[in-house]
Amino acid sequence: MDEYNTRRTLISRIRDRDDDEAWEEFVQIYRRYIYAIIRNMNISEADADDLVQTVLIKLMDSCSKQDMGEIRRFRSWLSTMTRNCVIDFIRKRSMEAERFEMAVKEDEMAYLKDIRLPDIEQIAEREWGVHLANMAMENIKPLFSGKAIKVFQLNLDGVEIAEIAKKMNLKENSVYRLRNRVKARLISEIEELRKEYE
Secondary structure, eight states: OOHHHHHHTHHHHTTSTTOHHHHHHHHHHHHHHHHHHHHTTTOOHHHHHHHHHHHHHHHHHHHHHSOGGGOSOHHHHHHHHHHHHHHHHHHHHHHHHHHSOHHHHHHHHHHHHHOOOOOHHHHHHHHHHHHHHHHHHHHHGGGSOHHHHHHHHHHHTTOOHHHHHHHHTOOHHHHHHHHHHHHHHHHHHHHHHHHHHO
């Protein structure tokens, strides 16, 4: 079966709560993205892990009831749902903090005040770009030699072409060629992923 065709139907497949394979694939694709959005709101690592689970459970519930055709942009819907879960978390923790003694309450309230609810779309857009680039890089790695990937990575890290050539015992034009081949394939893969997941 065509990998990209499978991805196209993923959003509609997750409506079936019994389709474990679809949910596993969905979690594999979106979990790190949801986590990155939450961590960008200044939420602790432990709380972020719990919130990711909450978001995924709410998604599972919503997707089985929601007509996915009505959702114009799945990613926007996902980031809004993530933001709403964070707001619910803050409300719940604030109410719990009010029940504790004053000293505990002050510490908890200070933590809750540090949580930011910035422009979720801005965070979501930035993290989505990073997420797609990482997925694309993982997808294309098997298509190239380790040397080509290393050249590309060194160049991404800001190492000059001449230094890469010396370090890798290559001619400079070989470094350019390897870098450009990986870069072109990476750009193409990112575009394919955008078509599939946006």
